[in-house]
Amino acid sequence: MLIDRKNWQTHSRWCFAVVFITLASVVWFCCLRWYSGEWAGGSSPTGFAFGLIGGAIIVFECFLWVRKKYLRTWRIGRAQTWLKIHIWLGLLCLPLLVMHSGLRWGGWLSFVLMLLLIFVVASGVFGLILQNILPKRMLEEIPAETIYSQIDTLGGQLFSEADRLVSVTCGTKPLVTSAELESGPIVVGAIRTVGLVQGKSLELRPAVPIADAEALKMFFENEVASFLRRGREGNPSVADASKSAVLFQNLKTQVPPAAHDVVSAIENFCEQRRQWDTQARMHFWLHSWLLVHFPFSVALLVLMLVHMFVALKFY
């Protein structure tokens, strides 16, 4: 969920309420300590009330998943509203439950419960921060953004195109094959059509063999091919934009000026692959935090029910 200046007004009421309830509870909690000489624990009326409210919030928090998974079509409020409440109540339950504990770790069950609560809230905050940073960065840094699941396939296509271009330029492939007769000749400097990237506007012209350009072929095979196919793990040097710029600059000194456009075109292919790599990395971070948040939430809910059962039995 995006929280910015535009929608802050819809969050501000929740933020104010959470801050107010937290401060009021802390003041009350401290007053009790002042009068009784000890921190109110879970068995005191105030501590019990904190536990009850915090527990109810945890049940509500987990219900977000049920709502998303099974009750999508039910008219029980917009998903955005649910998420907004999820965020602010999630933040509120931490101080309430810390006070419910009477500022003591207790036995192993309450210790594990507290750790889980801290992990769940911290991972939620972390995920929220990522949701607010990464989509904006994607928009700015990845003009070639594409469908995530197609990145590997598109990398393969990029490799095939680059391979054809290099092979024709170095004279190791016939100028026009029967397949190319149908799809058109290989062009140097074509503006990329996959994704939204606008490649450098090079002069468009059909690729032709260029004498003494063997260094291009070797460079392509040693440095570029595996990168276009597998991204960073294929070649970390080309994955690094500044190292890659040096490598390509160096290559230009080893091939005749007539081949420089082709070198630039291959460099452009690498830039596109780099953007897809960045996209895959951001996609991973944008989704992987839920792999902590969700299972830990389920564990928290289950252990909390056990804790309630045990505590009420001996109350």
Ligand code: HEM
């Ligand atoms: C005890 C506290 C909490 C519990 C038990 C809890 C539990 C959950 C559960 C079960 C989900 C659904 C996972 C899924 O859709 O696969 C979820 C999603 C989420 N939670 Fe929490 N959560 C808690 C606190 C927080 C806090 C404090 C924040 C942020 C400040 C937060 C932010 C989020 C976000 C951003 C999502 C993803 C929603 C989406 O994009 O669909 N959560 N949480």
